[in-house]
Amino acid sequence: MEVLINRFNKGILYTNQNCVACNKCIMDCCVPGANIAINKNGKSRVEVSSSKCISCGYCLDSCSHNARQYKDDTERFFDDLKNGQKISLIVSPVFLVLHEKIANKVFGYLKSIGVNRIYDGSFGAEISVWAHVKYINSARKNNSNKKFIAQHCPAVVNFAQQVCPDLLDCMIPVHTPTMCSAIHIKDYLKDDSKLAVLSPCVTQIDEVREFSDYLSYNITFEKLLDYLSDVDFSSFNEVPELTSVGFGKFVFMSGGIKECAKMFLPPQGLLLNYESLNLHVNKLFSSINSMSQNNFQPLLLDSVACNFGCYYGSGVNKKKNDFVKIFAKLQNHSKELHSETYYSTDYESNFKKLDEKLKNIEFNSFLREYTDLYNQPAKIPEQLYDDIFNLMHKTTAEKKNLNCRSCGYESCKSFVESVAYGYNRIENCIHYLNAEMQQRLYTDLQTGIPNRMFFERKLKTLLSDHPEIEYVAVVGDINRLGNINDLYGFEKGSKVIKLVAKKLCELAKDGGICARFGGGTFALCIPYTVERLNELHSIRYFDFSDLGIEFPVTMRFGLCSFDVDREDYVKCVNLAVFVMNKIKDRMRNVYRFYTEEIEDNLKQESEITLSMRKAMEEDEFSLFFQPQCELHNKKLVGAEVLSRWIKKDGSLISPAIFIPIFEKNGFICEFDKFVWENTFKIIRKWLDENRTIVPISVNVSRMSLESDAIIGILTNLQKKYNVPNEYIHFEITESAVMDDKTQLIQRVSKIRELGFDIAMDDFGSGYSSLNTLKDIPIDVLKLDMDFLSGNLKNRKSDNILTSVIRMAQSLNLYTIAEGVETEEQANYLKNIGCNIIQGFYYSKPICQKEFEHFMEVNQKSVMKRQEIVSKIYLTESEYKLTKQLKLLVEKSPVSICLFRLKFSKGKLDAALVKTNEQFLTFSGYSREEVMNWSFKDWIAVIHPLDIPGFCMKFVKALKNQFKDTASYLYRAKAKDGHYVWVKIMSSGIKENDEEDIDTNDYLNTTSVGSDEVGTGDYFGPIVVTASFVSKDDIESICISLAEKTPTQKKVYFLFSLRTDDRSMERDMIRTNQLFHAMIDNGFISEDGPNRYMILSKELQGRKIKDVDSDFRHPWDVVNFLSTDLKSCCATYVEHGEYCKADCEDRLKRWPILSCQQVRWQLFEFTKEG
Secondary structure, eight states, X not given: XXXXXXXXXXXXXXXXXXXXXXXXXXXXXXXXXXXEEEEETTEEEEEEBTTTOOOOOHHHHHOTTOOEEEOOSHHHHHHHHHTTOOEEEEEOHHHHHHTTTTHHHHHHHHHHTTEEEEEXXXXXXXXXXXXXXXXXXXXXXXXXXXXXXXXXOHHHHHHHHHTOGGGTTTBOOBOOHHHHHHHIIIIISOOOSEEEEEESOSTHHHHHHHTTTTOOEEEEHHHHHHHTTTOOOTTOOOOOBSOOSSSGGGTTSTTHHHHHHTTTSOTTSEEEEEESOSTHHHHHHHHHHTOOBTTBOEEEEEEESSTTGGGGOTTSOGGGSOHHHHHHHHHHHHHHHHXXXXXXXXXHHHHHHHHHXXXXXXXXXXXXXXXXXXXXXXXXXXXXXXXXXXXTTOXXXXXXXXOOOTTSSSSHHHHHHHHHHTSOOGGGOHHHHHHHHHHHHHBOTTTSSBBHHHHXXXXXXXXXXXXXXXXXXEEEEXXXXXXXXXXXOHHHHHHHHHHHHHHHHHHHTTTOEEEEEETTEEEEEEEOOHHHHHHHHTOOOBOOGGXXXXXXXXXXXXXXXXXXXXSOHHHHHHHHHHHHHTOOOOSSOEEEEOOHHHHHHHHHHHHHHHHHHXXXXXXXXXXXXXXXXXXXXXXXXXXXXXXXXXXXXXXXEOHHHHHHHHHHHTTHHHHHHHHHHHHHHHHHHHHHTTOOOOOEEEXXXXXXXXXXHHHHHHHHHHHHHOOOGGGEEEEEEGGGGGSOHHHHHHHHHHHHHTTOEEEEEEETSSSOHHHHHHHSOOSEEXXXXXXXXXXXXXXXXXXXXHHHHHHHHHTTOEEEEEOOOSHHHHHHHHHTTOOEEESTTTOOOEEHHHHHHHXXXXXXXXXXXXXXXXXXXXXXXXXXHHHHHHHHHHHOSSOOEEEEEEEETTEEEEEEEEEOHHHHHHHOOOHHHHHTOOHHHHHHTBOGGGHHHHHHHHHHHHHTTTSSOEEEEEEEEOTTSOEEEEEEEEOOOOOTTOOOOOHHHHHHHHHTTOSOOOSSSEEEEXXXXXXXXXXXXXXXXXXXXXXXXXXXXXXXXEEEEESSHHHHHHHHHHHXXXXXXXXXXXXXXXXXXOSSSOOOOEETTEEOOOHHHHOSSHHHHHHIIIIISOOEETTHHHHGGGHHHHHHHHHHTOGGXXXXXXXXXXXXXXXXX
């Protein structure tokens, strides 16, 4: 395109920077393609095609922005004069008329600066008329009907040669008056100077270039006077030579040739004149050729380019001339023409006089030839017309024939032709721009379907035009569109949108509308019929597997009948959007109608939003307290603040209604501050009244946690009311963690730094509960109420809840179960180890006054939370088993203890399920004491000498899975300290879902602690996988090792660590616990826990190898222990060469060892003494 643009503006006429592409130049130009509409650097402009322009200069006058300029030879003329060039000047007689007062002065000045001779061009005009008449007379002898076009305008010549070559046969082949003057001066007067022409015509320069042997310069009136604007002409004067005393000066008037020719041609010939150039000239002459009436034949057409002839030429400064006076003067000259000596009724006599005057010149000297320069344009196919019209949004006959001419062309078809030939751009059609703007305004550019603006506009018309039809608004949104863009790229996401648009448009055909609102949201208006709705509901999902999208693409749709409010159709669409946004299901296409219930909820939401601030100002919000009690002692340990909205008329609005609305409209932050401040104020009051009080938990909404302002607010409340931190706890919901976790962790940590405990409310309701527990620093875990709903005998729920509580205990977190309403729920929670309950079973939420009374009544039973001891109780399956044996235990005349035994990964757990009064009386211990005992506590009361036998009996019974009753007589220590003989008879029942117990694992594990130690280092090998052992396990191992007396008093611990940072951090906690436990039990070590590699030190002359290079695989560990350290296991004496195999077998049992992404730590401990 740049190459194309560079060939413009290279000719006589050119476009400057003032162009605004108004198209007036195109409208006035007679040459198709001479003006080229382009867009250059984002700016539209019209430039001149040098190859097509005929230099008529029309555009100079038509442009009101002064954007067109022209070039002539004025500067070159004066430069050559300064350089001594010999130059004579031919002056158009028009200059003598337009500038009558200064003309001779200008000539005098030009003579003074070196112009050789100055000639009046009117003499050449007489020669031109003479030659015209002579040629007509000669041509009509051979063809009496021949028609002629007079030729004295260079622009007409250019037009005929380049645009209308059909005119050339009729054009008289005679030179223009200027060229006739030049030929006469050069050939007959023998002036050897270079000739310059002082002309009113810009086109004259083309004649100068064409006949350069005669003419060298074209100087326009305007350029000459501008160049000499600073010259004082008062002292100069010069009269031109060859001044005509005849009709020559009148030739340059409009119709001048015609008027002069009348004197020399027969009166029967019709002489016409035509001003301006356009495509109608050709049509005009064609019509003249066909005219014949009463033998009155048209003879001559006098055509000039400029209106009023050369006096209004393109090289004339029209602003500086008073043309009214000039034309009045010309009229007087015209009268003088009729008094000329040549004028008489005898045209033959007139011509003889003229011929006599010019007898010394040859007729043939003034003849010329014409050249057909016309380039036939390619024919435009009809299909191309249609294609361009379609691009311009002109799809009807009416639009194709608007013919407004704002583009500069006479018709829309002509404009399309210019576009086809590359002369113009469709953007220059104002109707196209209007249609394009409308289309862009009303069309979604990505899909090509209507947008929301068009939908609403068309919807209004559709509903008003068809009041008899019931319509429904359908608004749908593509689910997980962001995921599609992230996983498959925006290009495929765009294809999904287009394909969905295509499918929905098919549903809206036949009387419906489909539009895209933006993103993945679409809207339809379809007739409310069963058939249409069934067609819509038949789309269960969209399958785009051909695009590589592996999962089904779904949408959620909201529907609202326009009968809800047919007048306010936009409201119905918005209600459909509202319903759509309420849909949570993303797995399939979901369709939901707007109902009266939803409408009632909307009204309620609106009423609450309008009245909430006034309600706060008028103290309609009250704080209620729901007590919390410790499960086992049923003592008051705290309360949660709950808000109630009690209106002036006594009606109550549930927090389940107004809290979600507050969260939605943002009022919840202000409401949070209201609750916090009032809670601080109440506790301060209780402290001032010396009441025995308990910690109060207050809720923090998700929106309050989204800003750092919460830290400043709580700090100010702390300073203002001076309430000890232990009396205020803050509860956050797990759902609050779902947004910006990093910022939330920082804010929660800052709240804890202020001294407040943090409770995680509704734990288990979120999507990533364990991650939440891992990342958020909390002190209390509140279980989601849904855990207690439904059937308590559901084993899966039982196992989940038990695991959560035990996990919380291992993390030293209190657990609170809210929503406890029955004794069965309370007993169940007690048996699985929950610490605290909250709910209607203990107390409903009560107002401040009632709660103060409640604290007074329970003053003696108030319990501090620090006094709560975490206990491991039964799972639901255990609770069921206890109920089955309850009667046996309670009614037995002998002491009975019911245990549940669980064996996992070489570790035995034993928990007391139930005992009877006979045992408690016999042993002297209380029920609370024995219920809290671990299995180690039970072994501790056995006499040391009886422990091995007890263990052997127990292990054999366990190995036999209690198929036979096991009995053993041993000594046990009662509570008063003395030993009593006990005969134990044990039996067991295998639970249905328990796997068979591999007691070999247990026996092999216990062999590590055997007294039978062989020679060499004491080595198990004790292999510990950090992520699978608890602190209690480590303590037990260390205590057991401390009781042994190894030969060389050395123990090696090998710890496996997972390599990812977070897992390794947790595993390192265990290694530190091991290290310190061994030190506490009498061992010493030069080693120390290291995060990344084992200790580098000399050991038996060998340096321990770097973990990263040598201990990547478990068998490398085995080889190192058994070979490099020269160690053997405790059973070496019995098994000898099988020591390594024994180690390998032992290592295999740790699942983490199958993963190669493991690092190892080795510790060497020596027993003191």
